[in-house]
Amino acid sequence: MRDGYLIDLAERLRARGLPADRVETTVTDLAAHLEESGAEDAEAEFGPADEFAAQLVPAAGERAPRTPDKTVETWRWTADTYVDEELLNRFGDEGWEVERVDALGRFVSHRDVAQPQRWEYRRELITRGRENLDERLAPDGWEACGTWIVYAWFKRPRAASLGPAARVESPPPVPERSRFFSRKFHVLLGVLALAVAAAGVSVAVDDGEASSGLGFVVGLVAGVVAVAGVMGALHMWRGRRP
Structure with missing residues (x-):
């Protein structure tokens, strides 16, 4: 039921001109939401696929109603390579998960407001692609979360090693700074x-x-x-x- 709905939704999003990478990201996020919430009926959760697609990607000349997601905090920040790994782990301990590194070299991060979890990070130097690097680190739970010029960053949840202690009970507010240079x-x-x-x-x-x-x-x-x-x-x- 879930898969059929999401496949139908993806086709409707593509038909409305949404880029393939955005379609993939959107469907992946929705699937994760369904999994976490335990909802069995995707249509009951989101509404008919055609109507939901119209809300996500309005037709030309229309504007979609803006409904901020209050369940997730977002933050973009950057740091030089002298301190980035240290800061990634510090902020990871505050519940910040890096989604990717954008074109400006910023860490695009989010944090679940209701159940923030601790993350840990590592940086690797890449010279001839990173396929072998991904394969080598994957067995230990490391997942790629961004690249920038000659560096690649990897993340993994600390729940595997800490269990319930990986949850951040009292997360600090979103940092006011977005630039960290040593x-x-x-x-x-x-x-x-x-x-x-x-x-x-x-x-x-x-x-x-x-x-x-x-x-x-x-x-x-x-x-x-x-x-x-x-x-x-x-x-x-x-x-x-x-």
Whole structure:
């Protein structure tokens, strides 16, 4: 009964132009809801498939009523590779489960409001694909939850090792911050900015105008502007809200 309804719903969502990945995610979430709630009759839970599809993907010119899901908290955040694994496990202990890493390198996370569970994470370096890595980690319960350039992150629920203690009894509120950059990261950024400045000075001195001092002055100004530009851009980026 459930499978037939979800297959029918998926076909109707595709017919309404919903991308295949969105269809898969939506149906997977609905199946998980049915499993957790114990509902046997999907149509009784969600309504007729055609009407439910129209609510999820309204036709052109229509607007679907916005009904926020109050049972799940969502949060997007980012961190540099000096502290990301530590923070992932800290926030995992607060019930945050990472769904994926988005195009901006942010961890897209959610937390069940009624029954938050603890999660643990690990980061792996990927160089030639990650198929073998997935197979190696799967027997221990690790599931891929995102990739970014040369890194892959894996998650697993702590319920397998902690049992009932894996439930978070009093979860803290959603963090106000969404950017977490370490002191090492800022030092690295400063070194790179100084390298850019030094390169600008070197090019200016070697341009044949150094005897008049003009080349050196131009190079110095260019270097200072480069440093200021990089630091200013970082400041603006960190201050943006997701």
